Amino acid sequence: MTTQFLPTEQIPGCPICQHPEARFVGHFPEPHIEEGLSVHQCLNCSIVYLNPRLTLEGIHMLEDSSEVYLYDAEQQAKAVHDREGIIAWLESMTQLKPGSILDVGCNRGYLLAAAARRGWQPFGVELSQVSAAEARQRFGLPIYSDLESLPQGQLFDLITCWHVVEHLHHPVQMLRQLGELLTPDGVVAIQVPAYRFADEYIRQGNGLHIFCASHPFHYTAETLTMVLEQAGLQVFYCDESPKYLFLTIYAAKPSRSINANQQAQLAAQREQTNQKLAWFEHDHAAIAQTLESMNAYVQHLETTLKTKNEHIAQLEQHLQTINNGRIMRILKRIKR
Numbered sequence: 001m002t003t004q005f006l007p008t009e010q011i012p013g014c015p016i017c018q019h020p021e022a023r024f025v026g027h028f029p030e031p032h033i034e035e036g037l038s039v040h041q042c043l044n045c046s047i048v049y050l051n052p053r054l055t056l057e058g059i060h061m062l063e064d065s066s067e068v069y070l071y072d073a074e075q076q077a078k079a080v081h082d083r084e085g086i087i088a089w090l091e092s093m094t095q096l097k098p099g100s101i102l103d104v105g106c107n108r109g110y111l112l113a114a115a116a117r118r119g120w121q122p123f124g125v126e127l128s129q130v131s132a133a134e135a136r137q138r139f140g141l142p143i144y145s146d147l148e149s150l151p152q153g154q155l156f157d158l159i160t161c162w163h164v165v166e167h168l169h170h171p172v173q174m175l176r177q178l179g180e181l182l183t184p185d186g187v188v189a190i191q192v193p194a195y196r197f198a199d200e201y202i203r204q205g206n207g208l209h210i211f212c213a214s215h216p217f218h219y220t221a222e223t224l225t226m227v228l229e230q231a232g233l234q235v236f237y238c239d240e241s242p243k244y245l246f247l248t249i250y251a252a253k254p255s256r257s258i259n260a261n262q263q264a265q266l267a268a269q270r271e272q273t274n275q276k277l278a279w280f281e282h283d284h285a286a287i288a289q290t291l292e293s294m295n296a297y298v299q300h301l302e303t304t305l306k307t308k309n310e311h312i313a314q315l316e317q318h319l320q321t322i323n324n325g326r327i328m329r330i331l332k333r334i335k336r
């Protein structure tokens with residue numbers, strides 16, 4: 001990693017709604033921005049953004065300087081296997097059958113390789129040439145350098161955008177482009193670090209995973225929904241997970257059939273109920289365990305009490321014996 005300072009720009013107001021006033025949220029030292037990170041929240045639309053921020057050139061320089069870590073065969077097999085679970089979950093939550101999938105910012109292609117295993121036709125977009133080459137070579141995936149290079153007229157049933165949107169300078173523009181690439185019932189699935197849990201990132205010592213030079217924006221469920229709506233998309237599922245500290249959102253064209261959205265919402269509710277059930281079972285097991293250890297303690301107390309009573313009885317007997325001795329001596333004395 002480089003410690004060289006990168007070019008920054010001061011912006012006159014909110015990059016989303018252009019409102020000039022913002023609330024200062026905080027300042028953090030950062031190795032790539034000389035001034036450090038200054039985080040602000042727009043007083044009009046509430047979006048959280050960096051000001052100053054890296055210029056687009058600065059972002060490219062940063063991306064080019066970051067090392068692409070290459071997995072060995074075993075790590076790769078596990079990475080793909082884990083992502084099959086993500087695809088299966090996406091299928092159940094969106095009610096989509098395998099069709100065409102576009103992964104924007106597909107990195108080394110693990111999510112696409114997993115999708116292909118489940119019958120999806122994969123397409124990837126990746127800026128990093130090293131990562132793109134890796135995805136092509138290891139999995140034979142069709143990887144493009146940007147959205148404009150995708151095959152003309154190709155539409156997608158599912159577009160995944162995992163930890164990408166927080167890196168964009170122009171999220172509305174990019175998401176509108178993605179909306180245009182959707183089939184009528186297609187879904188855009190987005191995941192970003194959840195700003196709602198910023199304190200938790202810091203508490204866990206992972207502050208740089210959220211506050212860093214490459215994240216010009218920080219999103220909550222409300223602000224990401226706003227950005228998607230400005231891009232002409234409608235959110236039908238949203239989850240801010242305190243376990244993973246991520247915000248996951250699914251959106252579609254407003255014309256997506258109501259039936260498909262209802263089914264997706266039902267699936268989402270089912271998933272949430274299952275999660276609650278799992279927590280309930282977990283709690284139930286914990287309570288049962290506490291009860292068991294309390295019973296053991298009560299039993300222990302009863303044994304202790306019994307022993308103590310026995311000791312007291314013995315002491316009483318001893319006292320009785322001693323007293324008896326004294327009385328005998330007194331009687332003897334009187335007798336004399």
Ligand SMILES: [Zn+2]
Nearest residue numbers: 014017042045
């Ligand atoms: Zn704003």
